[in-house]
Amino acid sequence: MTSRSVDLLIVGAGISGLGMARMAKRQGLSPLVLEASSHLGGAIHTHHFDTPDGPFWAELGGHTCYNSYGNLLELLEETGQLNTLQAKEKLRYKIQIGDRLESIPSQLNFLELLGVLPRLWMSQKAGRSVRDYYGRLIGRRNYAQVLGPALDAVVCQPAADFPADALFRKKPRRKEVLRSYTGPMGLQSFVTGIATDLEIQTQTPVKMIEKGDAGYCVSLHDGGQIEANRVALAVAPDVAADLLRDLMPSLASRLDEIEMAEIESHAVLVRAGDTQLPEVAGIIGHEDDFFSVVSRDLVPQAGYRAFTFHFRPGRLSEQTRLTRICEVLGVDNSAIISSVSLNNRLPALRLGHADRIAWVDRQLQDLPLGLTGNWFQGVSIEDSLVRTSQEFNRLIG
Numbered sequence: 135m136t137s138r139s140v141d142l143l144i145v146g147a148g149i150s151g152l153g154m155a156r157m158a159k160r161q162g163l164s165p166l167v168l169e170a171s172s173h174l175g176g177a178i179h180t181h182h183f184d185t186p187d188g189p190f191w192a193e194l195g196g197h198t199c200y201n202s203y204g205n206l207l208e209l210l211e212e213t214g215q216l217n218t219l220q221a222k223e224k225l226r227y228k229i230q231i232g233d234r235l236e237s238i239p240s241q242l243n244f245l246e247l248l249g250v251l252p253r254l255w256m257s258q259k260a261g262r263s264v265r266d267y268y269g270r271l272i273g274r275r276n277y278a279q280v281l282g283p284a285l286d287a288v289v290c291q292p293a294a295d296f297p298a299d300a301l302f303r304k305k306p307r308r309k310e311v312l313r314s315y316t317g318p319m320g321l322q323s324f325v326t327g328i329a330t331d332l333e334i335q336t337q338t339p340v341k342m343i344e345k346g347d348a349g350y351c352v353s354l355h356d357g358g359q360i361e362a363n364r365v366a367l368a369v370a371p372d373v374a375a376d377l378l379r380d381l382m383p384s385l386a387s388r389l390d391e392i393e394m395a396e397i398e399s400h401a402v403l404v405r406a407g408d409t410q411l412p413e414v415a416g417i418i419g420h421e422d423d424f425f426s427v428v429s430r431d432l433v434p435q436a437g438y439r440a441f442t443f444h445f446r447p448g449r450l451s452e453q454t455r456l457t458r459i460c461e462v463l464g465v466d467n468s469a470i471i472s473s474v475s476l477n478n479r480l481p482a483l484r485l486g487h488a489d490r491i492a493w494v495d496r497q498l499q500d501l502p503l504g505l506t507g508n509w510f511q512g513v514s515i516e517d518s519l520v521r522t523s524q525e526f527n528r529l530i531g
C-alpha cells in the first residue's frame with residue numbers, strides 16, 4: 135500500500151506514458167509512472183522465443199517505426215539509442231487469397247486505376263471515411279480487392295469507417311535516419327532505453343482519480359493513495375473514462391463513445407528450412423480470419439523465422455488459429471517450435487472524432503489533468519507521441 139505525494143503522476147507505461155515521463159525528466163521534474171501490468175511498453179510488446187542458439191525476438195504489437203517519427207527519434211537521441219537503429223530488409227508485402235499467396239500488383243485492376251487517376255489531385259481527406267476517400271481515389275474494385283484489406287492490415291481492424299485523415303498523417307522526415315527501423319532486440323529495446331532512470335511502479339493499477347488537497351488524489355487497487363499536483367492519463371479511452379467517472383462524469387461519458395477494437399495476436403517460431411513461404415515483409419489477409427501477418431524476415435537471423443498473425447476477434451479458438459497459421463506457412467503442426475498469443479486492443483476511430491476531441495480538450499483547459507494516448511491524432515506510435523508532447527506542453531509548459 136502506498137501513500138505519498140508527487141508533482142507529476144502518469145498513469146500507464148506505454149510509449150505515451152513513458153514519453154511524457156521522459157519529457158518531464160528533460161525539464162528537471164521527477165515524475166512517477168504507475169503501470170497496471172508487469173510489462174513496460176503497452177502495445178509495444180516484443181516476445182523472446184528461447185532457442186538453443188539464443189533468444190529470437192518477434193513483435194506481438196507495434197513493429198515498425200519510420201524516420202518521420204520525430205518525437206520518438208528525439209526520445210531515442212536523448213537516451214543514447216539513435217546509433218542502435220537496425221535497418222530492415224527491402225521485402226514486399228503479399229496478399230493471401232484463400233490458399234494462394236499473391237503479389238499486390240497482380241491483384242490491381244490497372245484499367246480502373248487509369249480511370250480514376252485525375253482524382254489523385256482533387257481529393258480532400260477531411261470529413262471523409264477511409265472507404266469513401268480511398269475508394270474514390272483508386273476505384274471501388276481496387277479498394278475492395280487490395281487497398282481495403284491493406285488498410286485493415288495497417289490498423290488491425292476494419293478500417294473502412296476510420297476518418298481518412300487519421301491515417302498516414304504527413305510528418306517531416308529526418309533524411310539522415312533510416313527510413314524504417316527497429317531496435318537491436320526489436321522495439322522493446324527502445325522502451326527499455328526510454329524507461330531507464332524513470333521511477334515506474336509496475337503491477338500498480340490505478341482505480342480512481344478524485345479531487346485532492348494539492349490537485350488530485352489517485353486511488354490504487356491495493357488501497358494506496360497518491361496525492362499529485364498534476365496527473366496525466368496515458369491509457370485507453372475506456373480506462374480513462376472509468377478512472378474519471380466520479381470526478382468528471384460528462385467527460386467520462388464522451389470518452390465512453392470511443393470504441394475499442396480487439397485483436398487476437400499469435401506469434402509462431404519455425405526453423406528457417408521448414409517453411410517454403412517466400413521471404414516477405416508481411417501478409418495481408420483478404421476476407422480471411424486474420425487482418426495481417428507480420429514477418430521477422432525483415433530483420434533476418436540465421437536458422438529461424440517468426441510470424442505474428444493478427445486475427446479478427448472471436449472467430450477461432452487458439453487451436454484453430456494454429457491450424458490456419460500452419461496452412462498459410464505450409465507446414466505441419468510439428469514444425470511450430472514455439473507459439474505465444476496476446477490480446478491487443480486499438481481504438482476504432484470514427485468520423486466526428488476530431489470534434490469529440492476538441493470538446494474533450496475544452497473540458498481539460500486550465501486543469502492540471504492531461505489525457506494522452508493513441509486515440510487523438512491517430513493510432514501510430516508517433517501519433518501517440520505528438521499528442522503526448524502537446525499535453526506535456528499544456529501541463530508543464
Ligand SMILES: Cc1cc2nc3c(=O)[nH]c(=O)nc-3n(C[C@H](O)[C@H](O)[C@H](O)COP(=O)(O)OP(=O)(O)OC[C@H]3O[C@@H](n4cnc5c(N)ncnc54)[C@H](O)[C@@H]3O)c2cc1C
Binds near residue numbers: 145148168373518
Ligand atoms: C498489433 C499492433 C500493431 C501495431 N503496429 C504498429 C506499427 O507498426 N507502427 C506504429 O507506429 N504503431 C503500431 N501500432 C500502434 C502502437 O503500437 C500503439 O498505438 C502505441 O504503442 C500505443 O501507446 P500508448 O502508450 O498510447 O498506449 P498503450 O501502449 O496501450 O499503453 C497503455 C498502458 O496503460 C496501462 N494501463 C491500463 N490501465 C491502467 C490502470 N488502470 N492503471 C495503470 N496502468 C494502466 C496498460 O497496461 C498499458 O501499458 C500497433 C498496435 C498494435 C496493437
